[in-house]
Amino acid sequence: MGKEKTTRAVTILDVAAAAEVSKSTVSLVLKNSPLIPAETAERVREAARKIGYVYNSRAGELRGKTSKTIGVIVNDLTNPFFAEILVGVERKLVEAGYIVLMAHTNEDVERQNTVLRTMREQGAAGLVLCPAYGTPKTLTKEVESWGMPLVVMVRTLGPGKYDFAGADNERGIYAATRHLLDAGHTRIGFLGGRTGVVLEQRLKGFRAALAERDIAFDEDLLVAAQPTRKGGHETMSALLDKKPRPTAAVCYNDVVAFGALSALGERGLRAGQDFALMGFDNVQDAAHSNPPLSTIDIRPGELGEHAAAILLDRIQTPARARQTYLADPQLVLRQSG
Template identity: 65%
Template sequence: MATRPPSTRTITIVDVAAEANVSKSTVSLVLKGSPLIKGETADRVKEAAQRLGYVYNRRAGELRGNASNAIGVVINDLMNPFFAEILVGIERKLVEAGYVVLMAHTREDVVLQDKVLQSMREQHAAGIMLCPALNTPRSILKTVQSWGIPLTVFVRNLGPGSYDFAGGDSERGVYLATTHLIEAGHKRIGFLGGQNGVVFTQRLSGYKQALQAHGMEFKEELVIHANPNREGGHQAMNALLAVTPPVTAAVGYNDIVAFGALSALGEKGLRAGSDIALFGFDNVLDSAHSNPPLSTVDIRPSELGEQAAAILLQRIQNPNAKRMIYTSAPELVIRQTG
């Protein structure tokens, strides 16, 4: 059917409802993309809107409904490519569902994180995805819950609770990496990077469990605390190389720490794999192209992001559903350094 010629009168949702012979609320649901109206009715409404030349003002609809089609994604460290890869997966899933992503980077600053979350609330975000900054208090869960905004926490959990969560099995992943090194004949294995928090505790626990399972003593001096970034990895490896007797292998808190460790080894004329075995954690894309290519624990960052977004979408659709958890099973990727 041909589109009607333009009119000087403003076309409203009431006009579309009359044209399609449906209620105003039905038109509103269809134009918002609601899955509640499907099939022939939805097609009829869309065709009527097109014939009349009606343009849906999404922002006005958001203001009327006190909600938006925006999802707030709050990330603690965008300098780490692991989080960039997670963000790709998150955005892909949310955009497919008709949402836009409002991304914020907190730089591990809890005060800034609070401000960002408040801003998401003021924007009437339809949901929030949060990778908490270090030292984030668990009270943040009750705060966001009191706003009535669906929340999914990802990568770093906040301890016991009923909140939705998506992350990797940190303990199991480091256990596998450490076990691989032990079975390769290494007797003194260091653990590099990480400062505090649940994820650090889990990864260190995996390291300890692997040692214990193979009758090896845990030695505190082989655990080098450092910021979970390249600089921290560089400093941690230098500190580990100063320990006597010397280590022959190390597990990094994450790939970025391991990249910093590679740099420290190179400065001393050492090469990972031949002089000292080294593992990372995450399997970011750059790990396959480091020099030498890094052995690591793969938790498939992009897929993890998609699964985290899928959980939030389910929570938006069903606010009263039981707690949802996704855990990415770790797999070892053996390259030249391990």
């Protein structure tokens, strides 16, 4: 109904007038305060409905110095791993009554700084950040100095004290490599990844498994590339040209593995019979790739939920001890290796 002029908004004052109470009473009703008798509350609610009142959270939050928005910053939504994480974070946050201010950095530190500032100005109640490559380790301290709760996701940011949610990368890749080793492979490639702590951790697991079996680590079988399908394709193509040809590979992540599957197919090879391939992450797609991918399950969605839960905890209890969630990597065997 009502062709309203854009000028004047309907406020609690109008509701108060309509319900014949004071505006404080209206405010109390809106917060379901037990101070207000049910009858009065109902009358107020009815009046609000009738005149088309909508709560203005900005005003409320400004006055109350609270905030129901949380910034979440991711770097590569094009990788289903991060998309699944984001979904997990968002779900948990919305359940808790928050709303997410989301930004995509595309691995650009500049852009990350921009959105970080914007979110601060917007008065976000906290931040969930998967730092872009090249983020200075000092960022956690800086955000802390803002008085803003922060949980870092997936990529650690040095040894400082901050909340973190990620995966046990070393142990995960160790398990994947170990699986390949147990199957009798000895010339095993490592595909994809170019930089960052996560790569270091995964490589460490790779080397550890090899060392345990007294297999020399062959630099030549470590082929670096962007952690994308394209990178996976390139690295697998390169790997297949090595002599003698490796018989297996562990990939930096699932997306790299998908690209590798493509390169294999291109040469008429099929993972699982002609070559053994392991991914990492267990994104949903892994169950239906061609062939289905054997991988390390770190449950990305859950990871996101944990990150959100940690942040929520910190917001409620600022003094609480630092929390860390490390997804326990599980080997899931499908057909690729």
